[in-house]
Amino acid sequence: MVTQATADVVWAALETVADPEIPAVSVVDMGMILSVAVGDEKAQVIVLPTFTGCPAIGVIEQDVRSAVSAVEGVEEVEIRMSFDPPWTSGRITPEGRRKLKDFGLAPPTGEGPVLVTEIGLPSEAICPFCGSKDTTNQSLFGPTPCRAIYHCSSCKNPFEQFKAV
């Protein structure tokens, strides 16, 4: 008796695939999975890379492949990287935002940016450690292209802000 894989089971498997640079969140939390299609023992997953130049893309593809391959009833896996639609920080799920904050990384707020011209640092960055808005930007760039560096004047901690894009 052959077990039929379903899209739900594949989504559940994808929830175990961590973002290699932010292990607290999964690729699903990050909104990187556009779609999952399952049929005839074949699974097709469309992945939206967060940043084009992200060096973790190769690792993500590999991890997605091995997680989906491990699903019972899946014999063939096709993974497609797509820029259509472009990944935006608005795709990060509420659960993903909560996990980012617990990880010590200020999540991007709101649904945007929708327009290209709205992309930039937040007018108010909220310290993920103490919740203060009394913060200042120290550097537009950080340890990865997707993060900026801030300092909190209330709890005196430096912190990283996930950039809206």
Place this chain on the structure above:
Amino acid sequence: MTEALVAIVTSLGDDELILGHRHAEWTGFAPHIEEDVAFSSIAQDEIGHAAAYYSIASSLTGLTRDALALGRSQGEYRHAVLCERPNSDWAYTITRQWLYDRADSLRLTALEDSAHDALRHLATKIRREERYHLIHADMWMERIAHGPIEGRTKLTRAATTALSATAGLFEPFEREADAIGEGWLTVPSEELGRRFLSEAVDALDGLGLPAEVTPDGWRAEFVASSSGDLIATAPSDPGETSTPAGLGGRSGRHSPDFSELWADMTRTYRADPEATW
């Protein structure tokens, strides 16, 4: 027809790769740690964008991305001469980044209307990421332009040299007419160049650096202010050795600066092109 598309993605990829390589030269050497991180990040973005353009080229030519990035002879690269210029001083680095990213933003905006799906999708994604490069460049241009006279003078010298070489970014791609015919490009490069120039001159004026441009449009002469807070700089172009205005890159004519960069950038690849990484 495919050649026209290969020419576009190769030119765009080469611009990003070669300027990304120059930006990466600041890693470990920038004036302070934040800028070390900034230029390393911008370099990573640009080289990543190059890889994405080469993916399209790869699907059309069958060559691998590594072979495209590192396995070509110097004359096969199609980037603008502006991108290969040495970093020189901080004012030049910033001015070039400012000019390049403004020019890039303009052409990406135009590519968002391309009839070629992969190119249009990629341009749309890249333009969003590039916003942070523009913010970085604007912040530094304002800081130097509103600072002491030494910095402002260096800025005008850098702008005089870099602006003329920026013309090279708007040289037509090879077989551009074919690409326009297919709708892959919607605005001719030279037309984009004229738009860029008028925007750039306005922006320089807004920074308190009023420039008069020569009739060809690509040489700036900065006007000395009566208060003496800006030294006039006439168009002098000692650095532009390939051709007077830094043209030729789109047809593979590069300056000796590129020979040095190319030898450095491709050394490891050439040692064993068949190696698996």
